[in-house]
Amino acid sequence: MQGTAIAQPNIALIKYWGKRDVERNLPAVGSISVTLRELYTRMRVEFDESLGADTLTVNEAPDEIMLPRLASCLDEVAGVDRPRARIASTCNFPIAAGLASSASAFAAVTVAAAEAAGKTFDIDTLSSLAGRASGSAARSILGGFVELQNCDDAIRCRTIKDAGDWPLSVVVAITEKGPKAVGSTEAMEISRRTSPFYSSWVEQQQEDLDTARSAIAERDFEKLASIAEHNCLKMHSIMWASRPPMVYWNAATMRCLQTVRQLQGEGIGVFFTIDAGPQVKAVCLPEHVDVVEASLRSTAGVADVMTTGLGEGARLEEGA
Numbered sequence: 001m002q003g004t005a006i007a008q009p010n011i012a013l014i015k016y017w018g019k020r021d022v023e024r025n026l027p028a029v030g031s032i033s034v035t036l037r038e039l040y041t042r043m044r045v046e047f048d049e050s051l052g053a054d055t056l057t058v059n060e061a062p063d064e065i066m067l068p069r070l071a072s073c074l075d076e077v078a079g080v081d082r083p084r085a086r087i088a089s090t091c092n093f094p095i096a097a098g099l100a101s102s103a104s105a106f107a108a109v110t111v112a113a114a115e116a117a118g119k120t121f122d123i124d125t126l127s128s129l130a131g132r133a134s135g136s137a138a139r140s141i142l143g144g145f146v147e148l149q150n151c152d153d154a155i156r157c158r159t160i161k162d163a164g165d166w167p168l169s170v171v172v173a174i175t176e177k178g179p180k181a182v183g184s185t186e187a188m189e190i191s192r193r194t195s196p197f198y199s200s201w202v203e204q205q206q207e208d209l210d211t212a213r214s215a216i217a218e219r220d221f222e223k224l225a226s227i228a229e230h231n232c233l234k235m236h237s238i239m240w241a242s243r244p245p246m247v248y249w250n251a252a253t254m255r256c257l258q259t260v261r262q263l264q265g266e267g268i269g270v271f272f273t274i275d276a277g278p279q280v281k282a283v284c285l286p287e288h289v290d291v292v293e294a295s296l297r298s299t300a301g302v303a304d305v306m307t308t309g310l311g312e313g314a315r316l317e318e319g320a
């Protein structure tokens with residue numbers, strides 16, 4: 001009655017922001033992401049009839065914050081009449097700081113819980129279950145370049161290019177290690193209710209998805225860079241214009257953008273993207289990764305830098 005799975009976070013190049021169905025956590029828009037390789041969350045789920053309540057440890061310390069969401073994910077996967085579970089999570093990067101820790105956590109727990117419950121699901125079902133817990137987690141079930149499509153009454157994720165077919169690098173500049181003030185779930189609802197730009201965001205998303213999909217198919221870095229930066233800044237402009245306004249950036253975030261602009265001016269193949277947090281993710285051609293990493297590391301206010309390639313989807317851990 002136990003299963004252990006590992007999943008990597010993903011970084012959206014065309015963002016998910018806003019929900020069309022809060023109850024079922026269905027996104028208002030499709031999205032495209034890259035699954036990372038070196039960052040990971042490992043989840044061990046053990047169902048135990050003798051337990052009176054679910055328990056969770058994160059990096060070996062008891063944790064109450066994530067427990068309710070993880071417990072409802074277990075209910076979805078294994079049924080509400082499941083035994084209580086012992087959940088152990090380990091993660092090698094800062095949690096809840098805009099680094100998609102929820103994506104890797106819910107993708108991993110979905111796969112681990114299915115194994116622990118003795119259930120075999122196809123990829124579409126696993127993505128839907130993970131996405132119900134956290135929209136971006138649906139994409140971490142798969143590897144490489146992943147598109148999440150909004151279907152009639154559901155979502156569907158598919159790999160549109162394997163990691164090995166366009167092995168880009170991602171340099172994450174960490175400008176703040178603490179958790180963010182407003183979680184993305186709440187922030188996107190505030191955006192939907194109050195931002196004057198929200199409806200045009202939803203209307204334009206299909207066009208951005210089409211552009212990014214063709215850039216990825218053609219491995220056209222310039223085209224992908226341009227649409228990804230545009231889509232990212234558009235998402236943040238929705239937040240800035242919300243009431244209350246939500247600005248996740250700090251001064252170092254802005255300095256990292258200047259670093260990326262400077263590198264682009266020197267002919268370096270790099271572009272930025274930023275999620276619901278102050279960290280900057282610089283996506284670059286592998287031959288430029290050293291200069292991008294060194295430049296971001298020496299940018300004032302950058303506390304740490306993590307570099308990663310693109311990786312696989314969530315999977316059970318061998319021998320666990």
Ligand code: DP6
Nearest residue numbers: 012015016134135136184185275276
């Ligand atoms: C800015 O997947 O964390 O990272 O579905 O409410 O859990 P919930 O939201 P979540 O939102 C991710 C938002 C984003 C963009 C993205 O990953 O596409």
